[in-house]
Amino acid sequence: MAGLDELNVKEGVEEETVEAVKSLAGTYKYGWETEIEMEYAPKGVNPDIVRLISEKNDEPEWMTEWRLEAFARWEKLDEPSWALLNYPEIDFQDQYYYARPKSMEEKPKSLDEVDPKLLATYEKLGIPLKEQMILAGVEGAEDMPAEGRKVAVDAVFDSVSVGTTFQAELKKAGVIFCSISEAIKEHPELVKKYLGSVVPVSDNYYATLNSAVFSDGSFVYIPPNTRCPMELSTYFRINAENTGQFERTLIIADKGSYVSYLEGCTAPQRDTAQLHAAVVEIIIEEDAEVKYSTVQNWFPGDEEGKGGIYNFVTKRADCRGDRSKVMWTQVETGSAVTWKYPSCILRGAESQGEFYSIAITNNYQQADTGTKMVHLGRDTKSRIVSKGISAGKAQNTYRGLVSMHPKAKNSRNYTQCDSLLIGDKCGAHTVPYIEVKNNSSRVEHEATTSKVDEEQMFYCRQRGMDEEEAVALIVNGFAKEVLQALPMEFAMEAQQLVAISLEGSVG
Amino acid sequence: MSTAVKTQAALISADARPASGAWAADARADAANRLAAMGLPTRRDEYWKWTRPDSLISASADSAVVLDYEGEEPLFNDVDRLKVVFVDGVFDADESDALEGEGLEIERLADAAAKDIHWAKDLYGVLEARGQSPVVRPLAVHNTAMATDGVVIRVTGAVSRPVSLIYRHEDAGSDAILHSVIRLEEGAKLTLLENGPAAARFSNVLEVDIAKGAEFHHVRAQGRDHERQAITHMFSQVDEEAVFKSFTMTVNGKLTRNECVIDIVGDNAVAHVAGAVLGDGAAGEFHHDDTVFVTHDAVACESRQVFKKVLKNGAKGVFQGKILVKPDAQKTDGYQKSQSLLLDDDASFQAKPELEIYADDVACSHGSTSGAIDEEALFYLRSRGVPTPIATDLLVLAFLADAIEEIEDEDIAAEVTERLDAWLARRRD
């Protein structure tokens, strides 16, 4: 009976899911608001606002110019309409582009100086800004070996980074992990070299807007031949009303390095929709590897479809070096509208890109998400596993591109897109683009759409589970391949989320 | 932009439209207006990103050398059929059989259009117009406005022999526009054969209305002239328990775009559309595009899309296929397969196999693959003494088999296979 003991931890994970379904009332858990005095830039966006944001961040002239150029380009662009998304027109002038807790006017020098209200906020979110061994909120995590269980956190609150943990320890390893605003000041040579090099300033409408107005975000640099000694994470919290969050993340993995990066997001429950437009750029040099995991749990709007975050995100990894590797894993359960295509440019020979995604939409949520795998180098490999789950009156679209360029000889792609429909008022769509321009490469794409299998449901119920439990169990099984790609801490949270997101979807 | 506008104006002017009786004049004027409103396709259109529309919308056709078939027996020659021959888009009465047959009424579109009242009024341009949403197909609208001839068929019972439309190409500069409408009454059954290159540039629209329990079988071969270009549209409405089955074989041709728009409107209906393509860029350009849109708007229907392309020497293949399942189309069984075999490094394949599904009790799926010939299978054959070229061709035919299997009539399927094999054999030595 060897093996059963190890099994316990893993299997326990799913147990949590079922428990979560039972114990939680099915409402969004992070919908509360922190009462804190804020300062805002005037509503709307124009060159003055762009300058103001730059000034608030104490930026050098070149950065201000970069932003202004982006703004000029943005004004010439049209909002894209090709996604299968249907939402009221966004008034980009009716938003705040900068909101900062007053207590953050003077940037705290250490975590001890951070406003207790902010610390309490993260504590309540389950992300205490303490240099602790394990991510809080994970039961049973105490039993895990302390080794490798440290997680450094950069906490972004509305427009500013509140603080970053474990900076000193990371520094010892040569790793730079700080807010992007800090990096612009402290490491201008790196920022100048890499910012906008993967997602060009005018890449798309939202990315261009982000380039003009991003207020903060995270910066990571892993030096050559370094394995980052702990997981890095950024936790994004939108708190202020009518305020857009525009964060920018830049990750550079130098030759032969490795890092695993996690990202989490939540926002208060409000009647009006809020805008979030982020850009993430990752540069991966020779033999380096980056794992980027997201659990996106922005407020999804209520059962009537009121409120929620409009989430327009551009994420791209450039595998520049030979044998470089990137793995995107995302669990998208939140947001009223999701527009997001984390992509891989496989430039280096034998580079590899992977994309694992679970997108769950319930009630009136809409998601149009997927990936692009652009194979430029020879012997490159990519793998896409996308699991879409649609319930209520939601619409869920996988949109992806796999492109084999003429020089990408002997490359491989495998894509599996599965959609599950729960109820007859929702939709599930698959829009893959496949472009193959050499014959030594092989592309395989498979997609299926179906509802939860009735035989499986009956089998579970014959064994005593009620409908909701049975659905949660089957859906978690359906999404297993993606859940397994997540780091342990996230996997647990994600499984619970899967169940919670589907509350009220059956019967 | 300005040239396109000019071209468009030239294409649809009232004077340019064929003279016709009241109902057809109305249908044509309506199409001209619709075209003016939607404009001609441009490369920026989502559905034209992989196929250049330029040579299809230019004011006159690029000339295409007429292929010498060197006495080769025409396709379907052994089939007992009702022949209707068009030469460069012009009806050839001498070569055609008398337009009559058991279980059907058949006449030329030109004749039907000359009348002031005709049953075809309810179909001509009607299914086409319905097929303009959610994706516009301007070249079909253009065809409705401009088609000079075609056939109008009403099938009332079981037809004893297939109707065979033969499209000959004799004039290197011909620009043919044909449009046929077919109505299958309840329980009727028809096989339609189409073959031949038709013209240097050929625009063809087929509107097929299939009533309850009726069956429509369609086999098409698009002619081997290397420089020919074709834009074809098929619009079909499939009612309760009706069957629609269409297969197209394409070898050669500078540019071919086959659009197929199927609306399944009655419960328990079946719609299959398939294509087998062999493209060799060595003998001239080869670009082949299958654009398919199947809408399920009824309960418990089955649809299949099976498209196979074998490409080499710079040949380009495109597949844009969609299954749309409307909210109440429960128990839909939809499958879509698009595969390409790239025989060398210059060939390319682009595909967009889409699913858009609004009903939950469905089983829909698609598979799309692209790659080279299976080395292991090739080795296996060679190890048994089969020379590489023959082994390769065997594997090519095996690859195409799924699509060919969609042809109901075994003799016709065998003849199609023979032709594909001959095409491969000609390139072997």
Place this chain on the structure above:
Amino acid sequence: MLKINNLHVKLEEEDKQILKGVDLEVPAGKVHAIMGPNGSGKSTLSYVLSGRDGYEVTAGDATLDGEELLDMEPEERAAAGLFLAFQYPVEIPGVGNMTFLRTAVNAQRKARGEEEMSAADFLKFIRAKAKDLKIDADMLKRPVNVGFSGGEKKRNEILQMAMLEPKMCILDETDSGLDVDAMKLVSEGVNALRDEGRAFLVITHYQRLLDHIKPDVVHIMAAGRIVKSGGPELALEVENNGYADILAEIDA
């Protein structure tokens, strides 16, 4: 324990009557076997009792310890103590066998107002039961029934039965697909569960299983009805002569 009274069942989607008046009573502590030609309605009976969709009860009723079964949801029947070992166990990709069982055990306990089982207890419990049935750790880890051989699936059904400790166990052709040793294991598993408070309804085609699990009563089902009941010797008769004689006797 289980009382079936004049049960008539037709398919929901078709006008096809499958059960045409089944009468059956299985008292607590007893083992009853049902045999019958293919298509006679044995599986249908087991599905209807456990609440599968697709059937319509046109007449009759069924009770478990006096409780009306047919009004309950499938999970309520399970919590009331009804267990069905499926003729064709269902595969659930991605869901670990352990997770599945633990979810089921705790769901039933909760429904009965009992304490849920702790992780440690559960582990101890399943380990012991799995060992008895020679089910190894690997099989518990794998997704429910996915890639299991025919015999493994059947053993897995018995494992679930052992874990859930139901009152009324229906085994639908649990013996088919089992090798000789597995048959013994499974029978031992069943026999171990035999007690005063529990009853079994064993659907089978072969005497072999009944050599191991001695039935108290054997019923013959044909064309949607129980046409003959008797002692264990009835099974032997079927084994030796087939159904022809019995059916002829009834027609006569």
